[in-house]
Amino acid sequence: MLKCRACDRTYKDDCSLWRCNCGGYLTYFRERPLEISRESIRSGPLSMWRYRSVIPVGPEVISMGEGVTPLVKADIGTGEVLLKLDYLCPTGSYKDRGISVLTTKLRENGVTSLIEDSSGNAGASMASYCARGGLNCRIFVPHYTSAGKCVQIESAGAELVKVPGTREDTSAAALEGARSTFYGSHNWSPWFVEGVKTFAYEIWEQMGWSVPDNLVVPLGQGSLVLGAYRAFSELLEAGLIDHMPKLHGVQAENCAPIVRAYERGLGSPVSIDKIETVAEGISSSQPLRGEEVLEAIRGSKGSAVAVDENSIVEGLFRLSSCGVYVEPTSAVVVPGVSKLIESGAISEGETTAVFLSGSGLKATDKILELRRKTK
Amino acid sequence: MLKCRACDRTYKDDCSLWRCNCGGYLTYFRERPLEISRESIRSGPLSMWRYRSVIPVGPEVISMGEGVTPLVKADIGTGEVLLKLDYLCPTGSYKDRGISVLTTKLRENGVTSLIEDSSGNAGASMASYCARGGLNCRIFVPHYTSAGKCVQIESAGAELVKVPGTREDTSAAALEGARSTFYGSHNWSPWFVEGVKTFAYEIWEQMGWSVPDNLVVPLGQGSLVLGAYRAFSELLEAGLIDHMPKLHGVQAENCAPIVRAYERGLGSPVSIDKIETVAEGISSSQPLRGEEVLEAIRGSKGSAVAVDENSIVEGLFRLSSCGVYVEPTSAVVVPGVSKLIESGAISEGETTAVFLSGSGLKATDKILELRRKTK
Numbered sequence: 001m002l003k004c005r006a007c008d009r010t011y012k013d014d015c016s017l018w019r020c021n022c023g024g025y026l027t028y029f030r031e032r033p034l035e036i037s038r039e040s041i042r043s044g045p046l047s048m049w050r051y052r053s054v055i056p057v058g059p060e061v062i063s064m065g066e067g068v069t070p071l072v073k074a075d076i077g078t079g080e081v082l083l084k085l086d087y088l089c090p091t092g093s094y095k096d097r098g099i100s101v102l103t104t105k106l107r108e109n110g111v112t113s114l115i116e117d118s119s120g121n122a123g124a125s126m127a128s129y130c131a132r133g134g135l136n137c138r139i140f141v142p143h144y145t146s147a148g149k150c151v152q153i154e155s156a157g158a159e160l161v162k163v164p165g166t167r168e169d170t171s172a173a174a175l176e177g178a179r180s181t182f183y184g185s186h187n188w189s190p191w192f193v194e195g196v197k198t199f200a201y202e203i204w205e206q207m208g209w210s211v212p213d214n215l216v217v218p219l220g221q222g223s224l225v226l227g228a229y230r231a232f233s234e235l236l237e238a239g240l241i242d243h244m245p246k247l248h249g250v251q252a253e254n255c256a257p258i259v260r261a262y263e264r265g266l267g268s269p270v271s272i273d274k275i276e277t278v279a280e281g282i283s284s285s286q287p288l289r290g291e292e293v294l295e296a297i298r299g300s301k302g303s304a305v306a307v308d309e310n311s312i313v314e315g316l317f318r319l320s321s322c323g324v325y326v327e328p329t330s331a332v333v334v335p336g337v338s339k340l341i342e343s344g345a346i347s348e349g350e351t352t353a354v355f356l357s358g359s360g361l362k363a364t365d366k367i368l369e370l371r372r373k374t375k
Numbered sequence: 376m377l378k379c380r381a382c383d384r385t386y387k388d389d390c391s392l393w394r395c396n397c398g399g400y401l402t403y404f405r406e407r408p409l410e411i412s413r414e415s416i417r418s419g420p421l422s423m424w425r426y427r428s429v430i431p432v433g434p435e436v437i438s439m440g441e442g443v444t445p446l447v448k449a450d451i452g453t454g455e456v457l458l459k460l461d462y463l464c465p466t467g468s469y470k471d472r473g474i475s476v477l478t479t480k481l482r483e484n485g486v487t488s489l490i491e492d493s494s495g496n497a498g499a500s501m502a503s504y505c506a507r508g509g510l511n512c513r514i515f516v517p518h519y520t521s522a523g524k525c526v527q528i529e530s531a532g533a534e535l536v537k538v539p540g541t542r543e544d545t546s547a548a549a550l551e552g553a554r555s556t557f558y559g560s561h562n563w564s565p566w567f568v569e570g571v572k573t574f575a576y577e578i579w580e581q582m583g584w585s586v587p588d589n590l591v592v593p594l595g596q597g598s599l600v601l602g603a604y605r606a607f608s609e610l611l612e613a614g615l616i617d618h619m620p621k622l623h624g625v626q627a628e629n630c631a632p633i634v635r636a637y638e639r640g641l642g643s644p645v646s647i648d649k650i651e652t653v654a655e656g657i658s659s660s661q662p663l664r665g666e667e668v669l670e671a672i673r674g675s676k677g678s679a680v681a682v683d684e685n686s687i688v689e690g691l692f693r694l695s696s697c698g699v700y701v702e703p704t705s706a707v708v709v710p711g712v713s714k715l716i717e718s719g720a721i722s723e724g725e726t727t728a729v730f731l732s733g734s735g736l737k738a739t740d741k742i743l744e745l746r747r748k749t750k
Contacts, residue, residue, distance in 0.1 A: 042417055046443045046581060064698060065445020065460060068421045072440050085440060088463050091700065092736050128698035132449075148739040151746060155695035155735075206421060320530035323439060323503035325466065360530075361467050361736035364523040371526060 002026040002190050005292070013056065014109050018183040025288055028056060028190040036238050038209060041201075048097055048198040054234060055101055056194055062103045062133035064090040067198055071206040071353070074322050076315075078337045082212065082353040086199055087326055091128045091152075092359035093121035094199060098186055098223065101195030103129045106184060112136060114184030117174035119145045119167065120281055121358050122186050127158035138181065140174040142167050146365065167283075187221050187288050193230060196223050200231035203353055204241065211235070211245050213350035216333050216340065218357050219249030219258060219304065220282030222293030229296035245353075247302035248345060249293070250336030252277035252312065258290055258297075262304035267291055278312055278370070281329030281358055303345045311335035313370050320367075325360035328370070377401040377565050380667070388431065389484050393558040400663055403431060403565040411613050413584060416576075423472055423573040429609060430476055431569055437478045437508035439465040442573055446581040446728070449697050451690075453712045457587065457728040461574055462701055466503045466527075467734035468496035469574060473561055473598065476570030478504045481559060487511060489559030492549035494520045494542065495656055496733050497561050502533035513556065515549040517542050521740065542658075562596050562663050568605060571598050575606030578728055579616065586610070586620050588725035591708050591715065593732050594624030594633060594679065595657030597668030604671035620728075622677035623720060624668070625711030627652035627687065633665055633672075637679035642666055653687055653745070656704030656733055678720045686710035688745050695742075700735035703745070 002011040006024030011017065019025055035053050044050030048067025070085040089096035099122070106114065113136040116126040123139045130137040138159040141150065145162070154160050161177075163170040174183065186192040204211050211232060217224035225247050235241045251259045254277035257269035264270070269290035277283050287293060297304055307315075315334025319326055333354045340346040360367060377386040381399030386392065394400055410428050419425030423442025445460040464471035474497070481489065488511040491501040498514045505512035513534040516525065520537070529535050536552075538545040549558065561567040579586050586607060592599035600622050610616045626634045629652035632644035639645070644665035652658050662668060672679055682690075690709025694701055708729045715721040735742060 046421065046577075047445060063447065065447050068443050070422060070440020070465065072438065085465060088465060090445065090460060090463060090698075092734075128700065130698075131696055132698035147743055151739060151743045152700060152735070155692065155700060155742065155746065156698050157696045202421075317530065321506055321532045323465075323505075323507035323531050325503065325527060325530065359467075359736060360527070361734060364526060364739070367530065368522055368526045371530065 001029045001031055003029055016109050016111065018178070018185065018188050025188055026190040028194060030056065034234055034238055036235070036240060041205060048195070048202070051198050051201045054201065055198070057101060057104045058108055061100065062107065062129050063100050064096065064128070064132060066090055066096040066100050067202060069202070071203060074324065076322065076334050076337065076354070077318055078341055081337060082351070083324060084199060084203060084353055084355045085324065087330065087356055087359040091125045092362050093125060094196065094224070094357050095121045095125040095186065096129070097198050098192035098195040099125040099129045102184065102186060102189050102191040103133050103135060105191040106182065107133055107135060111182045114182045115140065115174050115177045116184050116186065117141070117170050119170070120149060124149065124152045126184065126186070127153040127156035130158065131156040137184070138177065140170050140177065142170045148365070193223055193227050196227035197231040199355070200228040204235060209240070211241050211243070212353040213245060214248060214340070214346050214352040215245045215355065216248045216250060216336055216352060217355040218279070218282050218329055218332050219251050220284040221287045222249065222258065222289055224355060224357070225249050225293050225296050226289060229300060244300050246345070247297055247300040248336065248340055249297060249304045250332040251282060251304065251306045252279040252332060253306040253308045255283045255285055256306040257285055258287060258293055259304040259306040261290070261294055262297060267294060278309055279329040279332050281327065282332065303340065305336055305339045305343070307332050307335040307339060313374060316367070316370065320360070324356065326356045327358040327360055327363040328366060330356040330358050376404050376406055378404055391484050391486065393553070393560065393563050400563055401565040403569060405431065409609055409613055411615060416580060423570070423577070426573050426576045429576065430573070432476060432479045433483055436475065437482065437504050438475050439471065439503070439507060441465055441471040441475050442577060444577070446578060449699065451697065451709050451712065451729070452693050453716055456712060457726070458699060459574060459578060459728055459730045460699065462705065462731055462734040466500045467737050468500060469571065469732050470496045470500040470561065471504070472573050473567035473570040474500040474504045477559065477561060477564050477566040478508050478510060480566040481557065482508055482510060486557045489557045490515065490549055490552045491559050491561065492516070492545050494545070495524060499524065499527045501559065501561070502528040502531035505533060506531040512559070513552065515545050515552065517545045523740070568598055568602050571602035572606040574730070575603040579610060584615070586616050586618070587728040588620060589623060589715070589721050589727040590620045590730065591623045591625060591711055591727060592730040593654070593657050593704055593707050594626050595659040596662045597624065597633065597664055599730060599732070600624050600668050600671050601664060604675060619675050621720070622672055622675040623711065623715055624672060624679045625707040626657060626679065626681045627654040627707060628681040628683045630658045630660055631681040632660055633662060633668055634679040634681040636665070636669055637672060642669060653684055653741070654704040654707050656702065657707065678715065680711055680714045680718070682707050682710040682714065688749060691742070691745065695735070699731065701731045702733040702735055702738040703741060705731040705733050
């Protein structure tokens with residue numbers, strides 16, 4: 001069942017709307033209890049589809065074997081943590097988990113063409129999964145998007161539309177395009193989070209069917225917080241874990257609408273003036289599901305912290321000096337963990353898993369520039 | 376036990392030589408029978424270390440969770456094949472499997488500093504695993520190596536040495552450096568293939584504990600052929616599979632010393648004048664273990680074929696149009712499969728697995744250039 005948060009109206013799972021008729025966004029709610037069995041997981045495929053009993057789609061999935069990414073111990077300068085290397089999904093970011101489910105569900109529902117807007121990981125992922133699944137897609141990107149990102153999208157056969165103006169102008173152009181084509185936006189879709197959540201199931205399996213005390217994730221639109229909250233809630237409900245990990249989201253100081261709300265005890269993201277940040281993947285000034293994200297963070301007894309630009313760059317180099325090569329956005333978690341320890345949000349002796357979202361191989365030019373600047 | 380192919384001299388596993396005193400290369404031979412159990416594999420970690428009973432190293436491994444890469448069905452223009460997306464290893468290439476084992480074994484044997492020479496995937500992998508394992512490393516690269524590759528190596532904290540002249544001059548400089556530091560070369564090491572072989576175990580598991588009729592791999596130095604031959608031989612010996620897949624190696628026409636030898640029925644790679652190829656990762660004019668590679672190909676009833684530059688580029692775009700984004704080197708397998716079908720080396724109705732070695736995200740500039748040229 002899909003439900004609108006704004007007006008409570010419900011729709012069937014096979015409805016072909018990308019949002020409620022009132023304009024609100026839709027969220028998926030399961031109507032039957034889950035069936036989760038460790039044995040069926042262990043004997044399942046070596047991909048996120050080993051958790052298919054918790055993914056609400058039919059048998060014909062659009063998959064490139066996404067998931068089962070490494071969880072490895074490392075000292076990132078804050079004592080030992082567990083790094084979830086989720087940038088090792090097929091197109092170089094965790095978005096593949098969500099896009100796999102989203103494209104699968106849309107195809108089930110009869111969608112054959114769609115539009116997405118993104119300047120980065122989601123665009124590459126959407127273009128690739130549409131290619132894999134035989135869907136037509138048009139990706140709207142800001143005119144200044146790097147050639148490297150454009151070539152990955154175009155190589156997959158997607159139609160690339162470069163939009164003059166700001167990132168917001170790109171979204172507006174995509175919405176305009178959505179009048180005639182299905183708007184497949186991962187942020188609006190109720191299905192995206194149903195794929196993203198599988199990373200949390202994996203952490204549970206990889207930790208020997210247990211969960212960490214803390215989970216620290218980069219926070220932009222908040223799909224990682226929402227995915228983890230959903231997965232851990234399902235595991236709690238099924239009696240398979242005994243506590244909800246504290247979910248901590250990390251934003252860049254230059255774009256921290258959720259952190260500002262968290263600090264002030266507010267229920268909705270704060271309106272901010274966005275400043276450019278090296279963590280471009282989480283530079284979302286108006287997160288669509290911000291209220292829910294704040295509820296999940298508070299509901300898990302977690303927190304939200306913001307980190308400055310220098311500390312992000314230092315975090316990036318700290319990770320690469322451990323052999324872990326991520327894009328700058330992912331590196332917010334390194335100073336994030338430090339801040340969370342300082343503030344007491346993470347206590348000594350607790351276990352902490354840290355999520356790394358995007359590959360450094362996507363950001364070669366930027367990493368080169370940052371290395372030159374800091375020399 | 377390590378054994379020299381040239382003079383048959385043997386050494387213990389903990390010997391600290393990188394080659395035989397006679398100058399020949401060393402190969403590892405197991406002295407005890409293997410213990411392979413499907414149940415212990417299934418309950419093992421979600422990485423290549425689920426096959427640790429067949430990897431000859433001790434308990435303290437240098438790992439970033441490499442392995443368990445996707446195996447997915449796709450039509451690459453030649454009917455349905457199984458694509459092994461092994462570029463989804465931690466640093467973006469399958470080399471991580473071998474380098475994980477190699478660095479682990481060298482550290483066990485007391486090595487603390489090493490030298491490698493590479494202009495590409497092996498250098499990035501070695502730098503990253505040395506960083507992870509606390510080993511010092513110096514990577515020799517040709518002076519013309521792209522900034523992007525250099526930044527990945529330097530970010531991991533490796534010392535980068537740019538050598539004037541040709542690729543062969545770089546190898547000579549590394550050998551010269553090896554007088555004072557351990558030469559960790561993955562091509563010379565007897566341990567590299569013991570890691571690489573795990574991809575073939577994975578295919579066996581992913582196909583429901585069975586193996587394909589054919590395996591098609593890019594062929595440069597030949598570690599993929601040797602790794603697969605070793606793994607499948609071990610599985611045959613253990614009675615866990617009933618046939619050896621035909622192993623087919625694909626080279627670029629511009630650098631095909633093994634194909635030329637295969638065609639002429641010779642036992643050693645043919646001396647050739649190398650021409651530049653877009654498949655730079657397999658541009659090896661004098662493969663060190665070439666004789667063994669030819670033995671493995673013939674022993675498996677496989678073959679070796681060469682493909683031209685245009686067909687490699689077409690193969691690259693064919694893969695990307697399926698959502699599979701690899702570096703040009705990997706794309707040789709696409710025209711390779713076509714040729715193998717034409718020649719009858721692959722018959723109708725047979726199952727074929729195809730190996731993809733390196734990430735397209737490492738080759739953004741080159742892919743951009745190829746797209747511009749072909750427009």
